[in-house]
Amino acid sequence: MASESHKTDKERFEEEVLQFLNGLYGYALHLTRNPEDACDLVQETYARAFKAWKQYTLGTNAKAWLFAILRNTFLNQRRSTKRRPTEVPCDWVDELPREDVPQLLRFGPDPYDKFLNDLLAENIEEGLALLPETFRSAVVLCDVEGFSYKEIAEILDIPIGTVRSRIHRGRARLRELLEKWYLEGEGELGS
Amino acid sequence: MSCSFVRDNLHDFVSGELNSSDAERIENHLQSCESCRACVSNMHGFRSRVRNLLKMTAPQELRDSILMKTSE
Numbered sequence A: 001m002a003s004e005s006h007k008t009d010k011e012r013f014e015e016e017v018l019q020f021l022n023g024l025y026g027y028a029l030h031l032t033r034n035p036e037d038a039c040d041l042v043q044e045t046y047a048r049a050f051k052a053w054k055q056y057t058l059g060t061n062a063k064a065w066l067f068a069i070l071r072n073t074f075l076n077q078r079r080s081t082k083r084r085p086t087e088v089p090c091d092w093v094d095e096l097p098r099e100d101v102p103q104l105l106r107f108g109p110d111p112y113d114k115f116l117n118d119l120l121a122e123n124i125e126e127g128l129a130l131l132p133e134t135f136r137s138a139v140v141l142c143d144v145e146g147f148s149y150k151e152i153a154e155i156l157d158i159p160i161g162t163v164r165s166r167i168h169r170g171r172a173r174l175r176e177l178l179e180k181w182y183l184e185g186e187g188e189l190g191s
Numbered sequence B: 001m002s003c004s005f006v007r008d009n010l011h012d013f014v015s016g017e018l019n020s021s022d023a024e025r026i027e028n029h030l031q032s033c034e035s036c037r038a039c040v041s042n043m044h045g046f047r048s049r050v051r052n053l054l055k056m057t058a059p060q061e062l063r064d065s066i067l068m069k070t071s072e
């Protein structure tokens, strides 16, 4: 077996960064909303990461580093292709109640469990797509990828207080939308 | 310690971002307050449902082509 020092750059790269492929692909899907574009974005991310790998110092947070490259690549592509989708309106931001007590809570825990069970991945994707990009990113990075607020602040390049408020409001809005669809469908969520 | 403290810090609490003394205060309150307990448990449930549903697996072709590119 080769010792650490005999490992090639390629071997180290594969070991340390390829483990995040599934997470990066999932995040790319939420940004692009299209599997083909998501694959392109992840490819480009790894190509950039591999190029920068020699400057990369061990001990840096490799996962956060990769997610930041992916998001920056996405923003640059969107800027250059001018394929910028119309940003979703966010007038709901100021309308959210300060206390986050969801509507469904008044039904008690059992109906809430039923609501959660009935949720489909498509419902959540649809709800997330209605959030502005920084809100969507903050929620996905925190709730799906398990990043800390501090890591998210670095990835999104915004202050930690802004991360906190994006997560609060993003989650609350997502929940509000899903519960609304659920109640409108009288307990059914279509895809 | 009041219900409003729990509601105000609900998101940071379920994210695991509260300092340990505030988190402990909330945990103590939850022992005796059914409505805050339901609130926290629903938020935990929502968060883990989102996480489970959105966990993706990258296509094998994507993995292969990244490995190929780094070998060039």
Ligand SMILES: [Zn+2]
Pocket (backbone or CB within 6 Å): B002, B003, B004, B006, B029, B033, B034, B035, B036, B037
């Ligand atoms: Zn209470």
